[in-house]
């Protein structure tokens with residue numbers, strides 16, 4: 817069954833990303849949106865991997881995708897420690913942000929470098945959330961995710977260099 821969005825939450829993927837990128841101190845509803853976006857990251861990276869020009873590039877993208885799902889689980893853990901509420905990442909088929917056709921990102925070096933900047937920004941976003949959330953256990957989950965967003969950016973640059981080689 818499709819996961820129900822929090823009341824007033826953006827209903828499409830692009831609007832949800834835009835909303836989340838502007839959040840400095842997340843509410844539980846913001847964290848639910850983040851669970852869904854991180855979980856969607858698995859499919860977004862898988863989709864890109866299927867269009868990659870080499871198995872090496874595909875493997876880097878799939879590695880990032882698997883970790884995005886792990887990020888969704890950590891944000892769900894943060895929701896649990898903050899509110900006691902269970903909000904596990906849904907299967908992709910039940911994710912309301914994966915209902916529409918997914919954006920098709922061509923796997924060019926330029927696109928990967930641009931996506932890398934988004935990943936580095938994700939690290940800063942999680943760092944801000946960790947500083948502002950007021951819960952040390954939740955902050956720890958955010959910081960772990962943030963460190964891995966930096967690694968995602970580095971992997972994307974590595975993939976771009978493979979394409980350019």
Ligand SMILES: [Fe+2]
Nearest residue numbers: 854884887965
């Ligand atoms: Fe992530």
Ligand SMILES: [Fe+2]
Nearest residue numbers: 884935965968
């Ligand atoms: Fe990431």
